Amino acid sequence: MKQKQLEIKLQKAQPYVKPSARFEQYSTPAEIASDMLWTAFMDGDIQGKRVADLGCGTGILGIGASLLGAKEVYGVDIDAHAIEVAIQNAVKLKANVHFEVMKVSDFHEPVDTVIQNPPFGAQTRHADIPFLMTGVNVAGVMYSLHLQDSEEFVRKRAEVLGCSAETLKRYIFVIPHTYEFHTKEKVSFDVTLFRFKRE
Secondary structure, three states: OHHHHHHHOOOOOOOOOOOOOOOOOOOOOHHHHHHHHHHHHHHOOOOOOOOEEOOOOOHHHHHHHHOOOOOHHHEEOOHHHHHHHHHHHHHHOOOOOOEEEOOOHHOOOOOOEEEOOOOOOOOOOOOHHHHHHHHHHEEEEEEEEEHHHHHHHHHHHHHOOOOOEEEEEEEEEEEEEOOOOOOOOOEEEEEEEEEEEOO
């Protein structure tokens, strides 16, 4: 499968039916998801590996990892409604993912790779910290998306957690009007894809 083929498949995934502002639920665009996954795939961190998507939402990253030949994939999210949609998406796209409703901090299954898009922290400051901590604890390598404005904080947090944080890619993440408090048709965020590696 080529990257463009992956993107086309992921575009078929159903978005959130009942998005929660509290959990900062926004669907990862298929273009960004496929590029994140392809980057990890080309680094040898997907095919034949055990992969986890923490805060998986509707499952796009976990499903993509399965389509790229991951040996085993876990998708974890605190929201049961999101997991329902994720299961439907996995069936639709013929992906094999073990989805579980739980807090990210309660996930302890050892994996090779974590690939995730944690909350940006717009509603709760540093909401991404539990995702970073769990990811580092369960995997040797982690791909994680964060606001560009928080790059320095993320690198310092990586040092505290005993791992390196390499800047891989930068994207423009577009969020359409989703919640009642949104005043614009869409908003764009500059985000960075990091590759964390335990030292």
